[in-house]
Amino acid sequence: MNAPLSAAALKQLPEPATIQQLHHYAYKARDAEETRHFYEDILGLPLYHIIQSDYVPSTGEYCPYTHFFFRLQDGSFIAFFDIGDDEKALPSPNTPLWVNHIAFRVDTVQELQNTKARLEAHGVEVLGVTDHHIFKSIYFFDPNGIRLELSAQLASDALMARESRTAHARLAEWTARKQQWRKERAAGLEQEPLKPQSNDRPEFVPDAEA
Numbered sequence: 001m002n003a004p005l006s007a008a009a010l011k012q013l014p015e016p017a018t019i020q021q022l023h024h025y026a027y028k029a030r031d032a033e034e035t036r037h038f039y040e041d042i043l044g045l046p047l048y049h050i051i052q053s054d055y056v057p058s059t060g061e062y063c064p065y066t067h068f069f070f071r072l073q074d075g076s077f078i079a080f081f082d083i084g085d086d087e088k089a090l091p092s093p094n095t096p097l098w099v100n101h102i103a104f105r106v107d108t109v110q111e112l113q114n115t116k117a118r119l120e121a122h123g124v125e126v127l128g129v130t131d132h133h134i135f136k137s138i139y140f141f142d143p144n145g146i147r148l149e150l151s152a153q154l155a156s157d158a159l160m161a162r163e164s165r166t167a168h169a170r171l172a173e174w175t176a177r178k179q180q181w182r183k184e185r186a187a188g189l190e191q192e193p194l195k196p197q198s199n200d201r202p203e204f205v206p207d208a209e210a
Contacts, residue, residue: 025077028080028083029144032066035082035142039070039142042118042122045078046071048069053067067080067081089144103148103149105151105153126139134154134160137149
C-alpha cells in the first residue's frame with residue numbers, strides 16, 4: 001500500500017461517489033441449473049439477467065462463461081459464473097469456513113423459521129436461529145459451498161445510530177492492541193491468539209474460560 005496522501009493532496013481529490021447500495025456480488029457456480037434451482041425454487045430469488053461470452057471484458061482473457069443474476073427485493077443482485085468445468089470454487093486454505101459469507105436481510109424472525117423449515121425439507125442443513133442481540137440469523141451453504149446467512153433485524157435505527165458513534169474508537173483500540181501483538185511476535189515472544197479488548201457475547205464462552 002502506498003504512503004498516505006498529505007492533507008493538501010487529499011483536498012485536491014474529487015469527492016467519493018455516493019454508493020447507494022450493493023449492485024451485485026459474484027461467485028463461481030459448479031452448475032448453473034443446480035444454482036438456479038437453489039436460489040429461485042427454494043429461496044425465492046428470481047432469475048433476472050444472463051450475460052454470456054467467450055472473453056472476459058475486464059481482462060480480455062479467453063474464458064467462456066455464463067454469468068447469471070438473481071434479484072433481491074431492493075433491486076440488488078447475487079450473481080454467479082458457470083465456466084463449464086463442473087467444479088466449485090476451492091475454500092481459502094487460511095480462512096475458517098464460517099468467516100467468508102454473505103448475509104441477506106429478511107423482515108421477521110418468523111420468516112427465518114419458515115425458511116429454515118423450507119431448506120431442511122429440501123435436505124439443506126441449517127444452523128440457528130442464532131441470537132446476535134441486534135439481529136437473529138440462520139446459516140447454511142448453497143450448492144457451491146458458499147456460506148449464506150439470513151438475518152432479521154431486532155435493534156432499532158436509534159440503537160444502531162448510537163452503536164455507530166463508538167465504532168471508530170473500538171476499532172482504534174483493537175488496532176493499537178494488534179500493533180503491540182505484532183511487535184511481540186516480531187521479537188519472538190510466545191503468543192496466544194490476539195483477543196479483543198471486550199467480549200460482546202459472553203454467553204458463548206465455555207464455563208472453564210469465563
